[in-house]
Amino acid sequence: xxxxxLTLYLVDMNNTALNYLSYPIIIGIAVYGVKKWREDNGGYLxxxxxxxxxxxxTLGYSVLITIWTLIFMxxxxxxxxEDQMLIQQAKMEEQGMDPAQVEMAMSMARKFANPGxxxxxxxxxxxxxxxIIHLIVAAIVKKxxxxxxxxGDQFQQFPPQNNPSQA
Numbered sequence: 001x002x003x004x005x006l007t008l009y010l011v012d013m014n015n016t017a018l019n020y021l022s023y024p025i026i027i028g029i030a031v032y033g034v035k036k037w038r039e040d041n042g043g044y045l046x047x048x049x050x051x052x053x054x055x056x057x058t059l060g061y062s063v064l065i066t067i068w069t070l071i072f073m074x075x076x077x078x079x080x081x082e083d084q085m086l087i088q089q090a091k092m093e094e095q096g097m098d099p100a101q102v103e104m105a106m107s108m109a110r111k112f113a114n115p116g117x118x119x120x121x122x123x124x125x126x127x128x129x130x131x132i133i134h135l136i137v138a139a140i141v142k143k144x145x146x147x148x149x150x151x152g153d154q155f156q157q158f159p160p161q162n163n164p165s166q167a
Contacts (some may be wrong), residue, residue: 001146003020005068005152011128023133026061026130026133027029027133027137030054030057030133030134030137031137031140031141034050034054034137034138034141034142035141036062037050038141038142038143039055042145042149044143044144044145044149045141045142045143046142046144046145047138047139047142047144050138050141050142051134051135051138054134054137054138055131055134057134058126058127058130058131058134059127060124061124061126061130062127062130063123063125065122065123065126066119066120066122066123068124069118069119070115070116070119073118073119074115081113081114081115081118082113084113085109085110085113088106088109089102089106092106093104112145130157
């Protein structure tokens with residue numbers, strides 16, 4: 001996903017719908033991983049442990065993206081936010097907004113247009129978005145074992161190991 005965002009920035013396509021391409025990729029990885037985990041453990045996974053592990057993945061991904069956001073905004077593209085602010089200001093002026101309103105809006109926007117705030121917003125936003133996505137993935141891919149089936153301690157290890165007593 002980092003490579004995708006950097007590539008889009010370098011080819012000046014960072015404000016396109018292609019930015020959302022990372023979502024189906026991450027969903028596909030989660031679905032594939034959980035299905036493989038389910039196959040490796042007798043074909044059964046309970047919802048709770050599955051979602052717990054997906055949340056751990058979500059946290060790891062969100063922290064990675066937050067670090068990437070800080071590096072990107074401070075090292076690779078330090079002027080990106082100011083460029084975006086100028087574009088927004090020009091759009092407001094084109095729409096005929098009063099200069100005082102434009103100035104007030106730009107003043108408010110500048111308060112939030114710093115790498116620290118954006119990195120925190122990225123962390124929280126990714127946790128929420130992927131928390132919900134992984135909730136859906138866990139609910140769809142989980143498969144409860146029949147009553148009386150012993151899952152053993154397969155959820156005590158991550159990644160889980162095959163349970164030889166069920167092989």
